[in-house]
Amino acid sequence: MKNEWKRRTHEPLIETPVFNVRRDQKVKDESPREKDFYVIEAVDWVNVIPITREEEVVLIELHRHGTDELSLEIPGGMIDPEDPSPLAAAQRELREETGYGSDPLVPLGVVHPNPAIQNNRCYTFLAPNARLVGEQDPDEGESITVVKTPLSQVPQLIHDGRITHSLVIAGFFWYYLGETLIP
Amino acid sequence: MKNEWKRRTHEPLIETPVFNVRRDQKVKDESPREKDFYVIEAVDWVNVIPITREEEVVLIELHRHGTDELSLEIPGGMIDPEDPSPLAAAQRELREETGYGSDPLVPLGVVHPNPAIQNNRCYTFLAPNARLVGEQDPDEGESITVVKTPLSQVPQLIHDGRITHSLVIAGFFWYYLGETLIP
Numbered sequence: 438m439k440n441e442w443k444r445r446t447h448e449p450l451i452e453t454p455v456f457n458v459r460r461d462q463k464v465k466d467e468s469p470r471e472k473d474f475y476v477i478e479a480v481d482w483v484n485v486i487p488i489t490r491e492e493e494v495v496l497i498e499l500h501r502h503g504t505d506e507l508s509l510e511i512p513g514g515m516i517d518p519e520d521p522s523p524l525a526a527a528q529r530e531l532r533e534e535t536g537y538g539s540d541p542l543v544p545l546g547v548v549h550p551n552p553a554i555q556n557n558r559c560y561t562f563l564a565p566n567a568r569l570v571g572e573q574d575p576d577e578g579e580s581i582t583v584v585k586t587p588l589s590q591v592p593q594l595i596h597d598g599r600i601t602h603s604l605v606i607a608g609f610f611w612y613y614l615g616e617t618l619i620p
Numbered sequence: 621m622k623n624e625w626k627r628r629t630h631e632p633l634i635e636t637p638v639f640n641v642r643r644d645q646k647v648k649d650e651s652p653r654e655k656d657f658y659v660i661e662a663v664d665w666v667n668v669i670p671i672t673r674e675e676e677v678v679l680i681e682l683h684r685h686g687t688d689e690l691s692l693e694i695p696g697g698m699i700d701p702e703d704p705s706p707l708a709a710a711q712r713e714l715r716e717e718t719g720y721g722s723d724p725l726v727p728l729g730v731v732h733p734n735p736a737i738q739n740n741r742c743y744t745f746l747a748p749n750a751r752l753v754g755e756q757d758p759d760e761g762e763s764i765t766v767v768k769t770p771l772s773q774v775p776q777l778i779h780d781g782r783i784t785h786s787l788v789i790a791g792f793f794w795y796y797l798g799e800t801l802i803p
Contacts, residue, residue, distance in 0.1 A: 440683055440690075441763065450634050451641060453658040455737055458634060458641060461685065465761060472761055474685040475636040477660065500623060501735035502644065502657040507623075508735045546778075548786040550734060552684035552691045554638055559786065578648060578655055580624065592797055595729075603731040603742065606790040613796075614775055 441466045455479065455515070456555075475554065482550070482559040483527040484513030484608050487537050487567035488588060495535050495567050496584040496600075509584065509594065510605050512537075513559075523560040531564055535583050536573045539564035546611035550604060561608035563615070624649045638662065638698070639738075658737065665733070665742040666710040667696030667791050670720050670750035671771060678718050678750050679767040679783075692767065692777065693788050695720075696742075706743040714747055716757045718766050722747035729794035733787060744791035746798070 446462040456479040462471045487495035494511070501508040512534040513527070520526035524542050531537055542562040550559050575581050586594070591609055594600045629645040639662040645654045670678035677694070684691040695717040696710070703709035707725050714720055725745040733742050758764050769777070774792055777783045 440688070442683060442685070442688075453641075453643075455658060456660075458636075460636075463685070473636075475638060476686055477639075500625060502625070502646070503659055503738045504732055504735040505623070505625075505739075506735065508732070547781065547784070548789060549687055549691070549784045550786050552687040552689065552785055555686045556688075558784075595793065596797055598730065601730070601732045601741075602735055603733050603786050603790040606731060606793050607786040610778065610789050610793045614779055 445471060450475075477551075477555045479515075479550075479555060479557040481516045481523065481557050482513060482604070483516060483523050483530060483562065484511050484559060484604060485527040485531045485542065485562045485564050486511050486545070486608060486612050487531055487535065487539055487564040489567050489585070492588045493585045494588045494591060495537055495564075496586050497534055498582045498584050499579060508602055509600050510602050511608060513604070524562060527560065527562040527564075531567075532570070533574045533576070534581050536569055536571050537564070537567045537583075538570040539568070540566040543615075545608070545615055548604070548607045559604050559607075561611050563612065628654060633658075660734075660738045662698075662733075662738060662740040664699045664706065664740050665696060665787070666699060666706050666713060666745065667694050667742060667787060668710040668714045668725065668745045668747050669694050669728070669791060669795050670714055670718065670722055670747035672750050672768070675771045676768045677771045677774060678720055678747075679769050680717055681765045681767050682762060691785055692783050693785050694791060696787070707745060710743065710745040710747075714750075715753070716759070717764050719752055719754050719756045720747070720750045720766075721753040722751070723749040728791070728798055731787070731790045742787050742790075744794050746795065 442463045444463050448460045450458045456477050461474045498509050512531045514530045516526040545561045625646045627646050631643045633641045639660050644657045681692050695714045697713045699709040728744040
């Protein structure tokens with residue numbers, strides 16, 4: 438199936454530190470009628486599943502301003518312009534948000550957070566042999582609590598609605614896929 | 621950990637048919653300094669995993685304007701004001717996007733698409749014994765191709781980057797959790 442849509446105009450609407458919004462006017466091959474589409478533009482994101490030697494996963498809990506609730510997640514964030522690669526961004530976020538380092542990160546998979554309205558991707562990495570190497574260094578204003586949890590409890594935490602972030606759950610899907618636990 | 625943030629002001633920035641954006645000014649307990657947070661407001665969403673008697677999953681392929689690419693997904697969409705429940709919305713989306721009906725839908729789980737910047741939730745349902753009951757009735761301007769696929773191929777489709785939508789992958793996580801395929 439080919440792309441039937443042609444973009445006629447695009448117009449930036451707002452800019453924020455985390456995302457911008459633009460409006461595209463498009464027409465479909467056989468129709469002269471224009472239709473508006475609104476696109477959330479964001480840089481690519483990363484998240485990382487840090488696993489300790491003791492088969493614990495290093496989760497974080499922090500206040501999220503979209504839902505205005507606490508959220509239990511894996512470390513992650515935006516790829517900064519200074520980050521040489523998604524992998525380097527994941528390593529940086531792991532260090533800043535948890536104080537942990539690890540053996541070299543392993544790429545697990547890439548998703549589109551929401552291809553309907555967002556243009557960006559999210560990369561998930563595994564951080565094997567994760568261990569505390571220093572202090573947390575979170576972004577200004579962020580309070581992040583590190584919650585070490587047995588890896589075996591993750592499916593139950595998702596089942597119980599303690600982990601609800603779709604990108605975190607998609608990341609664990611990739612993890613279980615890599616472990617061939619999903620057949 | 622309690623919520624240390626108090627909202628001082630909130631200001632609508634843009635309205636679109638799919639989402640709005642607002643700016644919140646907040647202060648943290650012990651600091652007088654205000655910080656801006658940008659929130660994407662959206663109604664709750666649904667998606668649905670339709671499984672036929674032959675153990676096929678009824679996928680759809682459609683052009684997505686966020687990525688400007690084709691995307692292989694499960695049926696789903698926004699909960700309309702007229703929908704009496706998330707379950708009814710899922711049933712409606714299944715019917716409109718695929719022409720399929722099913723035995724009564726089974727709730728699988730709920731996620732936050734992105735608690736950092738979005739306020740909404742996405743419900744996933746299982747549609748057992750899915751079968752064609754009529755014509756598709758997609759939204760104006762949408763072309764949707766139904767792609768019946770053996771359910772057993774889904775992990776491979778995700779692995780191969782054919783299915784990349786994080787909400788679809790999170791939905792399948794819930795499915796495999798329900799089937800106790802994830803231990």
